[in-house]
Amino acid sequence: MKIKITACQFRVEKVxxxxxxxxxxxxxxxxxxxxSDYIIFPELLTIGLSAAFGEQDASSVIRIDEYTNQYKxxxxxxxxxxxxxIIAGTHLERRENEYFNIAYIFDKDGSVVEHKKTHIFPAEANWHTSEGDDLEVYSVGPVKIGITVCYEAEIPEISRILSVNGADIIFCPSYTFTEYGFWRVRHCAHARAIExxxxxxxxxxxGEPGKPLPNGYGRASILSPCDSAWPANGIVAEAVMNEHTIITGTVDMDELY
Structure with a gap:
């Protein structure tokens, strides 16, 4: 079975x-x-909306929760x-007295499931976000999928749990502030595909939205194991670095088995 995937590399701007x-x-x-069977957007997709509240410090980013209903x-x-x-990136949402960085997956009928980021990157502490506890595999669309949000890709056990529980595609919305951060997530993502x-x-x-919002650095990619069934470098599709663009690639599920 062949699956078509589109990754939307989103350039964040203040709105x-x-x-x-x-x-x-x-x-x-x-x-x-x-x-396309699956469309994915990146982490903290709505962060540009924090500019709607005027000049504030980084901790005010959590106010984008006020747009949760419109976003959904x-x-x-x-x-x-x-x-x-559509994996609609992630969004900061308040649940009772805590804020979570949540990835939402919208099915074709509009129903939604979610994944709360389980491991918060140190810089996120300024946003007062809490960590989720669950790692689930979702039967949404034609195959079983899992989600790792940015830093979660750097933790081998997370992807291992997802794959053991049946995920054939792992989607990773991310927001890395530097070239170093981008390559760290990218290299780990490819390692997870191979492992x-x-x-x-x-x-x-x-994008470079300006303070207090952090710059985003990255290059969307659809990655495969490195073996004879796929390109030698294990890259099915790849975007231009730091451009506002999309990439689309087709993956053959039968080649995984």
């Missing part, structure tokens, strides 16, 4: 209201092939309209 953010998303997704409504509508599974004989989709946030 003054949700309508501006929605226009960015809708413009980028129009370039996605209609027959947007991607619920897009998944239904396009009849595609577990799975496909790994790395989708970073890019």
């Amino acid at each position: 003054s209201n949700f309508n501006e953010f929605q226009e960015q998303i809708e413009d980028l997704i129009t370039h996605v092939p209609e027959n 409504d947007l991607f619920r509508s897009l998944s239904r309209k396009r009849k595609q599974v 577990n004989q799975v496909y790994f989709v790395h989708c970073p946030t890019v």
Whole structure:
């Protein structure tokens, strides 16, 4: 069975209201092939909305939670309209008295499942985010999938748990602030693909939005194990570094077994 995947490498910009953010998303997704089985956006996709609250420090990023309902409504509508599974990056959301960095997966009927990031990168401590506890495999779309959010790709046990529990594709929305951070996640992502004989989709946030928001550095990729069934370098598709763009690649699930 062949699966088509599109990764949307999103260039974050400061926006003054949700309508501006929605226009960015809708413009980028129009370039996605209609027959892609999965679409992924990057980590902290909504962070540009923090500019709507005026000049504030990094800790105020959590205020983007105020856009949670609009964010979910947007991607619920897009998944239904396009009849595609959308991993809508991640978003900071308040649950009771805690904030979590949550990846949302919208099915073709608009239903949603979620993954709370389990290992917080030290820089995220400034945003007062808490860590999730669960690692689940999701039967959404034609195959079983797992999610690792950025830093989670650097922890081998996480991808191992997902693959042992049946995930054939692991999606990784990320937001790395430097070239060093990007390559750290990218190298680990490819190692996870090779170790577990799975496909790994790395989708970073890019751009230079200006303080207090961090810069994003990255290059989206669809990665395979390195063996005779795939390209020698294990790269199925790869974006131009730091561009606002998409990549699409097709992976053959039968080659994993």
